[in-house]
Amino acid sequence: MKRILIVEDEQSIAELERDYLEISGYSVDIKDNGKDGLDSALSKQYDLIILDIMLPELDGFEVCKNIRNEKDIPIIMVSAKKEDIDKVRGLGIGADDYITKPFSPSELVARIKAHLSRYERLIGTSESKNDEVKIRGLLIDKNSRRVYVNDKEVILTTKEFDILTFLALNPNRVFSKEDLFENIWGMDSLGDIATVTVHIRKIREKIEADPSNPQYIETIWGAGYRFKV
Numbered sequence: 001m002k003r004i005l006i007v008e009d010e011q012s013i014a015e016l017e018r019d020y021l022e023i024s025g026y027s028v029d030i031k032d033n034g035k036d037g038l039d040s041a042l043s044k045q046y047d048l049i050i051l052d053i054m055l056p057e058l059d060g061f062e063v064c065k066n067i068r069n070e071k072d073i074p075i076i077m078v079s080a081k082k083e084d085i086d087k088v089r090g091l092g093i094g095a096d097d098y099i100t101k102p103f104s105p106s107e108l109v110a111r112i113k114a115h116l117s118r119y120e121r122l123i124g125t126s127e128s129k130n131d132e133v134k135i136r137g138l139l140i141d142k143n144s145r146r147v148y149v150n151d152k153e154v155i156l157t158t159k160e161f162d163i164l165t166f167l168a169l170n171p172n173r174v175f176s177k178e179d180l181f182e183n184i185w186g187m188d189s190l191g192d193i194a195t196v197t198v199h200i201r202k203i204r205e206k207i208e209a210d211p212s213n214p215q216y217i218e219t220i221w222g223a224g225y226r227f228k229v
Contacts, residue, residue, distance in 0.1 A: 002048070005029050009054070020108070064094055065093045078099050080100070096115055133168045154206045174224050181195065
C-alpha cells in the first residue's frame with residue numbers, strides 16, 4: 001500500500017483529503033505544521049507528499065527545499081494563493097506539481113495517481129538499464145539518475161532529470177510545452193504547462209555555462225524546445 005503524507009494546518013481540508021485517499025487505497029499520515037511535517041518526511045518512508053504552503057512554524061517552501069535535499073519523491077504543493085510567482089517559486093525549489101485551493105478532491109487523487117504512476121515507471125526503467133548518455137561534456141547516468149557537466153556533478157530534481165533525459169534521448173527533435181508536459185507528467189489538462197518553462201530554466205541554470213546562450217537545450221520560438229547535438 002502506498003503511503004502519503006499530508007502536511008496541512010486546516011483540519012477539515014486535511015481530513016477530506018485523507019478520506020478520499022484512503023477510499024482510493026492509500027495509507028495516509030497527517031501533520032498540521034511545517035516542523036512536524038518535515039521531521040516525519042525525513043524520518044519515515046512515503047511515496048508522495050501533499051504540502052501546504054502557509055504552515056505554522058515552517059512554511060511549505062522551506063519544508064519542500066529541505067525534503068528535496070534528502071529525498072527524491074513526488075511533492076505536490078497546495079496553496080490558497082493564485083499568484084504565478086508562488087507557482088514559480090514552488091516548482092523552482094523542487095515541487096513536482098502545484099494545485100490551488102479550492103480544488104476538487106477527485107482532481108487531487110487523479111494528480112496523485114498520475115505522479116505515482118509516472119515515478120514508478122521512471123524508477124523501474126532506470127533500474128533495468130545501465131545506460132549513460134554522453135554529449136559534449138554532459139553525462140547522464142540513467143541507472144543512478146545522476147548528471148555530470150565536465151566531470152562535476154549537478155543536482156537535478158526528479159522532473160528536471162526526466163526532462164533532460166527525455167530531450168537528450170530524442171536529439172534534434174522539437175517538442176512543444178504540451179508534448180513535454182504529457183510525456184513527463186503523464187497528464188493532459190490536469191496541470192499547468194507553464195511548469196515546463198520553469199523546469200527548462202532551472203535545468204539551464206545548472207548545466208549551461210551561459211544559460212542565456214544555451215548549448216544543450218535551445219528554444220525554438222513558437223514551437224518548443226530542442227536538444228542540440
